[in-house]
Amino acid sequence: GENVEQHPSTLSVQEGDSAVIKCTYSDSASNYFPWYKQELGKGPQLIIDIRSNVGEKKDQRIAVTLNKTAKHFSLHITETQPEDSAVYFCAATRGQNFVFGPGTRLSVLP
Amino acid sequence: NAGVTQTPKFRILKIGQSMTLQCTQDMNHNYMYWYRQDPGMGLKLIYYSVGAGITDKGEVPNGYNVSRSTTEDFPLRLELAAPSQTSVYFCASRRGQGNEQFFGPGTRLTVL
Numbered sequence: 585g586e587n588v589e590q591h592p593s594t595l596s597v598q599e600g601d602s603a604v605i606k607c608t609y610s611d612s613a614s615n616y617f618p619w620y621k622q623e624l625g626k627g628p629q630l631i632i633d634i635r636s637n638v639g640e641k642k643d644q645r646i647a648v649t650l651n652k653t654a655k656h657f658s659l660h661i662t663e664t665q666p667e668d669s670a671v672y673f674c675a676a677t678r679g680q681n682f683v684f685g686p687g688t689r690l691s692v693l694p
Numbered sequence: 695n696a697g698v699t700q701t702p703k704f705r706i707l708k709i710g711q712s713m714t715l716q717c718t719q720d721m722n723h724n725y726m727y728w729y730r731q732d733p734g735m736g737l738k739l740i741y742y743s744v745g746a747g748i749t750d751k752g753e754v755p756n757g758y759n760v761s762r763s764t765t766e767d768f769p770l771r772l773e774l775a776a777p778s779q780t781s782v783y784f785c786a787s788r789r790g791q792g793n794e795q796f797f798g799p800g801t802r803l804t805v806l
Binding site: 615616618620624626627628629631633635673677679680681682684685686689 | 698719720725727735736737739742786787791792793795796797798799800
């Protein structure tokens with residue numbers, strides 16, 4: 585079955601700097617890759633997603649890149665702000681179920 | 695739309711007690727899911743359903759049961775609660791394959 589690894593597990597950046605979180609997946613048939621943000625005490629919320637027929641997608645300060653050959657995808661957050669502090673999860677799926685990475689705790693220091 | 699709603703928000707159980715966690719979605723989604731999230735960890739799939747009357751086991755189904763009699767509701771039943779079931783439980787739904795999952799706010803369960 586699918587296995588998703590995520591790095592780093594924790595990440596601290598200064599406000600205004602960029603943050604990058606990387607994920608790798610094992611099933612080459614996976615075709616949908618969402619990123620979720622989870623704030624303390626809340627459920628995960630989708631922030632951006634990418635499908636296997638696209639290499640890059642951007643939404644304001646957030647971008648995701650996908651390398652199907654290497655089977656990895658990355659989340660890029662530019663001009664980080666304190667409200668970006670949260671746990672971020674990547675996921676991969678090719679059918680009914682998502683397989684989530686273990687999460688990255690991002691802290692944006694003022 | 696209210697999205698995905700879960701009740702209760704918090705619950706403390708004694709070992710051996712039973713309870714049902716409620717989940718309702720008003721988006722007419724076919725797929726529904728139950729996850730547990732242990733402290734500092736990721737999401738583990740307990741059970742899922744691809745439509746009313748159809749359920750299947752996920753990665754960690756032992757100690758749990760589900761039913762899906764309507765499109766809207768997907769309750770999770772805990773029988774004979776154990777301390778290992780202390781966790782935060784999230785329900786989620788999605789329209790179909792290739793679409794995002796929408797999560798509920800979670801139920802924090804403690805078994806003492």
